Amino acid sequence: MTEELHIVGGGMAGSEAAWQAANMGARVVIHEMRPKVKTFAHRTENLGEMVCSNSFRSDDSEQNAVGLLHWEMRAAGGLIIDTAHRHRLPAGGALAVDRDPFAQSVTAALKAHPNIRISHEVISALPDEGKWIFATGPLTSESLGRAIQAETGAEALAFFDAIAPIVYFDSIDMSKAWMQSRYDKGETEEEQKAYLNCPMDKDTYEAFIDALLAAEKTEFHEGETAGYFDGCLPIEVMAERGRETLRHGPMKPVGLTNPHQPEVKAHAVVQLRRDNALGTLYNIVGFQTKMKYGAQKQVLRMIPGLESAEFARLGGIHRNTFLNAPTLLDAQMRLKSKPHIRFAGQITGVEGYVESAAMGLLAGRMAAAELCGQTLPDLPQDSAHGALVHHITGGAEAKTFQPMNVNFGLFRPLDGMRGGRRGRKDRYKGYTDRAKEVWTAWLDAQKLDARAAE
Missing domain, CATH: 3.50.50.60 (FAD/NAD(P)-binding domain)
Incomplete structure (x- = not known):
C-alpha cells in the first residue's frame, strides 16, 4: 500500500x-x-x-x-x-x-x-x-x-462548552471537607474514598447561589448565541434554571455522611475528584463555568473547605x-x-x-x-x-x-x-x-x- x-x-x-x-x-x-x-x-x-x-x-x-x-x-x-x-x-x-x-x-x-x-x-x-x-x-x-x-x-x-476549575489539594481545609464516594461505592477503601466532599448548609447554599447569579460572566462575541450541551452546562446556567437545580445536580447531598458532623445532614455537597496520581490536584466535579477569573475565585472560595483554595486552573468556556x-x-x-x-x-x-x-x-x-x-x-x-x-x-x-x-x-x-x-x-x-x-x-x-x- x-x-x-x-x-x-x-x-x-x-x-x-x-x-x-x-x-x-x-x-x-x-x-x-x-x-x-x-x-x-x-x-x-x-x-x-x-x-x-x-x-x-x-x-x-x-x-x-x-x-x-x-x-x-x-x-x-x-x-x-x-x-x-x-x-x-x-x-x-x-x-x-x-x-x-x-x-x-x-x-x-x-x-x-x-x-x-x-x-x-x-x-x-x-x-x-x-x-x-x-x-x-x-x-x-x-x-x-x-x-x-x-x-x-x-x-x-x-454550542459552547465549559471547563471546570482544578484546585491544589494542600489548599483545601480538611477540617471541613472529607473523603468519601457517594454511597461508599467501590470495591476497595481507596475507591470508597475517591471523592473529596465540601458540605453546605441551607444559608450557605442560598448565599452561594446569589453570588453565582450576580458574578461577572464571559460575554459572547457579537452574533454568537449560546446553545449549551445539557451534559456540560456551566453552573451559573444551571442556577439560572432554578435555585434548586444545582442541589439536585452536581451538588446533590445524597449518599454521603460528614464524619465531622455525622448527625447533621448537608443541604448541598460540592464534590472534587482527584486529577493526578500524586493526589496534589482535584477538579471540582460538574463545576464548568463561564464566570470571569476574578469572580470565580471569589465565588468558589465561598464553598466550605475552599476558603483559601489555590487554583491550578480556573474554569473557561470555548466554542x-x-x-x-x-x-x-x-x-x-x-x-x-x-x-x-x-x-x-x-x-x-x-x-x-x-x-x-x-x-x-x-x-x-x-x-x-x-x-x-x-x-x-x-x-x-x-x-x-x-x-x-x-x-x-x-x-x-x-x-x-x-x-x-x-x-x-x-x-x-x-x-x-x-x-x-x-x-x-x-x-x-x-x-x-x-x-x-x-x-x-x-x-x-x-x-x-x-x-x-x-
Whole structure:
C-alpha cells in the first residue's frame, strides 16, 4: 500500500483513528497543528490531551452505555481506553485518569508505531484528493471551519462548552471537607474514598447561589448565541434554571455522611475528584463555568473547605463546532459531497471523550479497509458503536440535531422487552449482552477476512 491516510487532529478521535488504521496496515500521517498553532484550552504538545474533565465516566459494561462502549473499544484493541486503564485513578465506578501521563503514553505509542508519522502542518482547507479523516474536535480552527461551511453550504452549528476549575489539594481545609464516594461505592477503601466532599448548609447554599447569579460572566462575541450541551452546562446556567437545580445536580447531598458532623445532614455537597496520581490536584466535579477569573475565585472560595483554595486552573468556556451529521455524512462517516473525506470525533455531533474516540476507531478502520481494497462487514447497529453512529448519520432528526452522549435510548428494543414490561436492570443487561455478542462477531469477521487476504 503506497497511498497514505491523512488524519487532521491529534485528540482522542484522531489518535484512535491513527492507531486503528496503522494496525490494519495503513500508512498514516497525523496532522496536529500544535505546537505551531496553540489553543487556549491545551497546556501541552501531547496527542490525546484531556482539556476538560479527567474522567471517561462509568466503566460498568453491564448497566451503563458508556461502560459498554469502553468494553467494545478494549475488545477492538483501542489505544485510548487501554491507556486510560493503565493510568486510572480511584474514582468510585468511574474511569478517571492521571491526565499528563495518559497523554504522554498515547503520544509515545503513536510516535513509536512504524506506520505512523506526525506532521505539524496546518490544514486549513478540505483537500480535493487522497484519503482524509478530519478529527479536529471542539476547537476546529476558524479557517478550516469556514472551509467546511463553504463545502457543506450549511450554517455553522455550534454550542459552547465549559471547563471546570482544578484546585491544589494542600489548599483545601480538611477540617471541613472529607473523603468519601457517594454511597461508599467501590470495591476497595481507596475507591470508597475517591471523592473529596465540601458540605453546605441551607444559608450557605442560598448565599452561594446569589453570588453565582450576580458574578461577572464571559460575554459572547457579537452574533454568537449560546446553545449549551445539557451534559456540560456551566453552573451559573444551571442556577439560572432554578435555585434548586444545582442541589439536585452536581451538588446533590445524597449518599454521603460528614464524619465531622455525622448527625447533621448537608443541604448541598460540592464534590472534587482527584486529577493526578500524586493526589496534589482535584477538579471540582460538574463545576464548568463561564464566570470571569476574578469572580470565580471569589465565588468558589465561598464553598466550605475552599476558603483559601489555590487554583491550578480556573474554569473557561470555548466554542464547540459540529456538523449536522444526519444531513452531511453517510453511514461510513464520509462527507456526501466529498466521499474521500471522513469526519470523526466531536465534530460529528457526539459528546464526550469516549464517544469521540469511538468514532475515531470506526473512521480509522473504515478508511484503512478502503485503502486496502477491503470491505468491512456491516457495522452491527445493536452494538454501542453501531447505535451511536446510526444516530448521528441518520437516526437523529436533522432539524433539531444536537450533540449526543451514548445512552441506551439509542438502542433498538429487545425482543420481549418493549414498553418497559421488564425492569430497567434486566433491559440494560439485555442490551449489553446483545451488544457484546454482535460486536465480537464483527471483530472476528474482520480477522477472518484479514487472514484470507494474506
